Amino acid sequence: MNQGLTLLPQSATAAARATDTLYLVLVGFSGLIAAIFITLIIVFCYRYRRNAQADRSKPPSHAWGLEAAWTIAPLLVFLWLFAWAARDYAVQARAPDNAMQIFIVAKQWVWTVEHPNGRREINELHIPVDTPVKLIMTSQDVIHSFFVPAFRNKRDVVPGRYSTIWFQADRPGKYLLLCAEYCGTEHSEMKGRIIAMEPEDYTRWEQDGAGEAGLAQQGFALFRQHGCMGCHAAASTVHAPELSGLLGRRVHLSDGSSLVADETYVRDSIMEPQKAIVAGYDAIMPSFKNQLNEEEIMAIIEYIRSLGPDQLMGERP
Ligand code: CUA
Structure with a gap:
């Protein structure tokens, strides 16, 4: 080549x-x-x-x-x-708005990948060429760094928050993925491969190994299992913030500040809800720390994302 x-x-x-x-x-x-x-x-x-x-x-x-x-x-x-x-x-x-989103959880010493349709991989990331791909990444333990030399792209992956990176491969092939932040004994072995495929091949690959439930459906199941519906469902009598169409919406907080809800905000709201109370609501949400792992939080975020502004919380994705 x-x-x-x-x-x-x-x-x-x-x-x-x-x-x-x-x-x-x-x-x-x-x-x-x-x-x-x-x-x-x-x-x-x-x-x-x-x-x-x-x-x-x-x-x-x-x-x-x-x-x-x-x-x-x-x-x-x-x-x-x-x-x-x-x-x-x-x-x-800044990733283009039409970028496809894939979740990455780094942990000592592997890269785990969650595709939206539920397909999982470890130390391999299949992507289509000529398509913008946005990765939403977090770490389960220490700081790692996602580095693909052939893309000249590197981003720290930090526990407790999401970092993003995007790229658009234009040549099918296999590209080295490295961890570029010292993260312990096996740091130098924390390697993977990006496998860029023609879009038709990618579609076939993705469908082959689709999970029995997509990420959003897994999130929906978790949402019910952890009792979130008790407050956040449309029919609930508890006064709780509306989650449909939340991502990308401006949220006003009780301390007078405001922010645009992104993945990190949703994660914080699940893990440390007392940190940022939405204006006009009581601080009654319990923390789900130690109850959900990073993959599960990502699934819940995908579920919330799957609910458009005109859908009601509690609907099946
Ligand atoms: Cu992970 Cu170095």
């Missing part, structure tokens, strides 16, 4: 190639400027060495035009590089 420049590792996303181009331009400019300075230092060292016949009679003077030029020119070059990098960063930081 032609990878273009061979001095950089294999690349499999447009973002990776954009990062490489920026990297090479940055190194090129830095090298050029360093070369100019080193050359001038050598030239002046030689020309004004102790025994040189150079004319030293003139008093020191200022060449304002020259000084302004060599101050402003590099400034403009690096501001341009900054703007370029900021633009690339902004694109890579």
